Amino acid sequence: MTVAGARERRVRAGDVELCVAELGDPAHPTVVLVHGYPDSKEVWSEVAARLSGRFHVVLYDVRGHGGSTAPSPLRGGFTLERLTDDFLAVADAVSPGRPVHLVGHDWGSVQGWEFATVVRTRGRIASFTSMSGPSLDHFGHWINSRVRRPTPRRAAQLLGQSAKSWYVYALHTPVLPELAWRGPLGRRWPHILRRREKVGGDGYPTASLPSDAALGAWLYRDNVRARLGSPRPDAFAHVPVQLITPLDDAFLSEHLYDGLEQWAARLTRRTLDAKHWIPRTRPDQVAYWITEFVESVEGDRVLPVRSGPHAQRFGGQLVLVTGAGSGIGRATALAFAKAGARVVAVDRDAETAAETAVLAREAGAAEAWAETADVSDERAMEQLAAKVDAEYGTPDVLVNNAGIGLSGSFLTTSTEDWRRVVDVNLFGVIHGCRLFGARMAERGQGGHIVNIASAAAFQPSRALSAYATSKAAVLMLSECLRAELAGRGIGVTAVCPGIVNTGITGTARFTGVDAVEERRLRMSAARWYGVRNYPAEKVASAVLDAVVRDRAVVPVTPEARGARLMSRWMPGASRRLARVEPRL
Numbered sequence: 001m002t003v004a005g006a007r008e009r010r011v012r013a014g015d016v017e018l019c020v021a022e023l024g025d026p027a028h029p030t031v032v033l034v035h036g037y038p039d040s041k042e043v044w045s046e047v048a049a050r051l052s053g054r055f056h057v058v059l060y061d062v063r064g065h066g067g068s069t070a071p072s073p074l075r076g077g078f079t080l081e082r083l084t085d086d087f088l089a090v091a092d093a094v095s096p097g098r099p100v101h102l103v104g105h106d107w108g109s110v111q112g113w114e115f116a117t118v119v120r121t122r123g124r125i126a127s128f129t130s131m132s133g134p135s136l137d138h139f140g141h142w143i144n145s146r147v148r149r150p151t152p153r154r155a156a157q158l159l160g161q162s163a164k165s166w167y168v169y170a171l172h173t174p175v176l177p178e179l180a181w182r183g184p185l186g187r188r189w190p191h192i193l194r195r196r197e198k199v200g201g202d203g204y205p206t207a208s209l210p211s212d213a214a215l216g217a218w219l220y221r222d223n224v225r226a227r228l229g230s231p232r233p234d235a236f237a238h239v240p241v242q243l244i245t246p247l248d249d250a251f252l253s254e255h256l257y258d259g260l261e262q263w264a265a266r267l268t269r270r271t272l273d274a275k276h277w278i279p280r281t282r283p284d285q286v287a288y289w290i291t292e293f294v295e296s297v298e299g300d301r302v303l304p305v306r307s308g309p310h311a312q313r314f315g316g317q318l319v320l321v322t323g324a325g326s327g328i329g330r331a332t333a334l335a336f337a338k339a340g341a342r343v344v345a346v347d348r349d350a351e352t353a354a355e356t357a358v359l360a361r362e363a364g365a366a367e368a369w370a371e372t373a374d375v376s377d378e379r380a381m382e383q384l385a386a387k388v389d390a391e392y393g394t395p396d397v398l399v400n401n402a403g404i405g406l407s408g409s410f411l412t413t414s415t416e417d418w419r420r421v422v423d424v425n426l427f428g429v430i431h432g433c434r435l436f437g438a439r440m441a442e443r444g445q446g447g448h449i450v451n452i453a454s455a456a457a458f459q460p461s462r463a464l465s466a467y468a469t470s471k472a473a474v475l476m477l478s479e480c481l482r483a484e485l486a487g488r489g490i491g492v493t494a495v496c497p498g499i500v501n502t503g504i505t506g507t508a509r510f511t512g513v514d515a516v517e518e519r520r521l522r523m524s525a526a527r528w529y530g531v532r533n534y535p536a537e538k539v540a541s542a543v544l545d546a547v548v549r550d551r552a553v554v555p556v557t558p559e560a561r562g563a564r565l566m567s568r569w570m571p572g573a574s575r576r577l578a579r580v581e582p583r584l
């Protein structure tokens with residue numbers, strides 16, 4: 001198997017011959033992708049395809065893997081020094097006059113740290129992107145500092161990582177790993193990857209896997225004990241480094257990278273809600289971050305510093321918010337923008353959507369666009385989804401926020417009123433989930449859907465039958481969809497705010513009263529919401545938090561939390577409260 005569309009050649013490096021594949025125009029900046037264990041260069045095929053339009057992309061099989069030959073003897077043939085020789089041979093062959101941008105995953109990243117920190121590669125590397133593979137020197141110092149100065153927290157981190165490293169001990173035993181990989185483990189590996197990591201299909205892993213894994217055991221045997229035992233004291237990166245950390249990595253704790261700034265002065269951190277094999281499971285996001293980082297280094301630009309606790313997570317992600325022209329929707333769009341996301345602000349009002357897009361760019365959005373659509377209009381939503389798909393991509397996060405208020409007794413609520421509120425508050429969410437959720441699922445790279453329900457979803461009220469019914473339906477829809485999409489790595493959250501000071505009172509419909517009284521009630525409600533004065537920004541921050549933590553239901557504001565508790569533990573009291581007529 002090879003990488004589709006790639007030009008292959010062989011490069012001699014000392015005692016081995018390396019299989020090197022190239023895509024894209026050699027005149028463009030060169031990005032060298034180094035694979036991990038047990039893998040071959042094909043692990044990068046999805047990322048390479050996405051990068052090849054802008055860069056000269058180079059992949060090679062590490063010695064002993066894929067189409068590259070193995071050293072003889074094996075012992076001592078896989079040291080980091082030999083691997084550095086290989087990298088320099090490839091870099092000299094593919095980009096003789098110009099430093100390359102290095103990207104490594106797993107053992108490719110472990111090697112990458114060596115290349116980026118030793119003196120003899122100076123001037124040959126322009127930047128380094130590291131994924132799921134620490135420097136053995138940094139790791140050695142990390143262990144030493146925890147053994148010498150233990151605290152309960154640091155001891156727990158050490159134990160946690162030791163447990164995750166069980167396979168490293170196993171690979172140090174003689175012969176058994178080879179027998180396992182060339183036998184049953186090698187046969188089952190594709191199945192294990194598919195089940196545990198949701199990785200697979202399209203010819204990956206390749207047929208060389210059993211042999212790659214058996215020979216690659218020497219990567220561990222030749223380096224791990226030696227380096228962890230006496231880590232280099234001067235393993236400082238001489239290039240800008242981008243660290244991409246999947247937060248659900250079965251093999252590496254995110255704490256391994258605590259304090260990495262002391263080794264890499266120019267460090268950009270990214271996090272992903274994903275497991276270990278991100279080049280396969282998150283190629284869009286990985287390719288986006290590599291592109292952004294490489295272009296910033298090439299252009300001698302410092303990447304914009306994004307503030308807030310969510311910047312590492314949402315930088316570059318595509319986030320679509322409906323009802324983004326005001327209130328909670330605008331605040332949410334701006335919170336994602338501040339974290340560096342690419343934001344699509346959708347509203348039925350073109351002008352307010354455009355304002356939000358401008359504000360989002362000012363707040364730090366990587367990019368921001370305004371789109372006009374009425375969420376209750378199925379055709380308009382279909383057109384929106386098709387346009388977003390074609391022009392901006394598949395959203396990583398969808399926030400179905402657009403909604404309208406409606407207050408009044410059931411007996412004074414007309415069928416028309418019901419239709420309107422259900423069309424916007426429920427069908428708007430259904431259209432969003434159906435159209436964008438289907439695209440997220442089809443893309444197969446995870447995502448998150450947030451539906452803005454309300455505290456009215458838990459708390460019945462004699463004055464809110466239509467509104468509360470629509471929001472309770474949104475809550476149940478979110479729970480059902482969460483169950484359905486869990487297996488596809490797509491989270492679903494229902495956010496249930498209480499009383500939030502937005503413009504919703506100005507447009508809410510009050511039934512059973514004439515126009516004059518309706519105006520008075522709106523003004524009175526607006527005053528009341530103003531006195532309560534709970535800011536939309538706090539709901540926005542709860543939305544980002546809910547995505548990061550993959551929460552199912554998030555009541556926001558004390559009254560929303562109270563209503564939820566009461567509905568669970570004191571349903572009688574909740575029903576009595578429902579009978580109280582609100583006085584405006």
Ligand code: NAP
Pocket residue numbers: 322323324325326327328329346347348349352373374375376401402403404405424428452453454455496497498499500501502503504505507536
């Ligand atoms: P808001 O300030 O009125 O914002 C809602 C935005 O959605 C407005 O820009 C509105 O545009 C837009 N919108 C309304 N219908 C739409 C449609 N059919 N298609 C596209 N856009 C539409 O209200 P908010 O308080 O931020 O409300 C946001 C969400 O939070 C709603 O789902 C609401 O039910 C929910 N919520 C609000 C509160 C609260 O106390 N504020 C409490 C619980 C839940 P127009 O300006 O043109 O109407």
